Amino acid sequence: MTKILLSLAAVALLATGCTTKTEKALVLYYSETGTTEAVAQELQKQLGADIEKIEAEVPYTGNFQETIERGGREMRSGETPALKPLKAKLAKYDVIYLGYPIWFGTYAMPIATLVKENDFEGKTIVPFCTFGSGGLGSSVEALKKALPKATIQKGYGVRAARVAAAGKELDRFLKENGYVEGTVEKLPDYSAQQPVTEEDSLLFDAACSSYQFPLGTPVTVGKRTTPDGTDYKFIAKSRGMNGEEANVVIYVTKGNALDAKPEFTEVAR
Numbered sequence: 449m450t451k452i453l454l455s456l457a458a459v460a461l462l463a464t465g466c467t468t469k470t471e472k473a474l475v476l477y478y479s480e481t482g483t484t485e486a487v488a489q490e491l492q493k494q495l496g497a498d499i500e501k502i503e504a505e506v507p508y509t510g511n512f513q514e515t516i517e518r519g520g521r522e523m524r525s526g527e528t529p530a531l532k533p534l535k536a537k538l539a540k541y542d543v544i545y546l547g548y549p550i551w552f553g554t555y556a557m558p559i560a561t562l563v564k565e566n567d568f569e570g571k572t573i574v575p576f577c578t579f580g581s582g583g584l585g586s587s588v589e590a591l592k593k594a595l596p597k598a599t600i601q602k603g604y605g606v607r608a609a610r611v612a613a614a615g616k617e618l619d620r621f622l623k624e625n626g627y628v629e630g631t632v633e634k635l636p637d638y639s640a641q642q643p644v645t646e647e648d649s650l651l652f653d654a655a656c657s658s659y660q661f662p663l664g665t666p667v668t669v670g671k672r673t674t675p676d677g678t679d680y681k682f683i684a685k686s687r688g689m690n691g692e693e694a695n696v697v698i699y700v701t702k703g704n705a706l707d708a709k710p711e712f713t714e715v716a717r
Contacts, residue, residue: 473497474536477547478558480508483608484578488547490615494622504558505530519551528561543572550583554590568598575603582715610711638670638681652682655700655710663698677703
């Protein structure tokens, strides 16, 4: 009878999408416009974890220009926004999925307050973020510096323009990294970088030209074929905000459908 009950419990866990690991998990996130919140809710659904939203005492307005101005002032002065007290007791959680939008190339200012006021000693932190062009890598490195007593794991990021793809991508991310039960087919490596052809340049322009800022000129490209389509890893020459030219990596994907439009997924500087 005991074996039967244990078997039924295991089936129930798998049916709900919950990991069979014993760690207690919390999805903790800040979202100003609702984009990061959508990813957090999808993540919570797939994990079966607890969830809580971080809120500033004086909310940001959601207006892009006003947020840029306020966030810029806070970063320059070193002042961080006061937060409303969390309802969750962080001490009871082993794993914290920490979500945020990218501001100025790193995590949003409310997260700066969170990490200043909590050292997360002994916790495992799994970052996830939303962005206009990129910032996952830089924000993860910033978290490692800010939280030396925590274990910062590989993170997940998605462009705000592609948030509808988060569900499928999170399923892969969680299974690949062992956060939930299940396996996924390993994606192939990108091919070696080759000079871009005229066709490659046209695809790059179709994916990137509608972005509000110029992303650069592609020089070389590596490719890989996946079950969903073709991924491209472009090396492009781009000018930063300081006017200096540098090489950046720009990822683009195109689905298998004949009418699929190429989309750029991330800029890695």
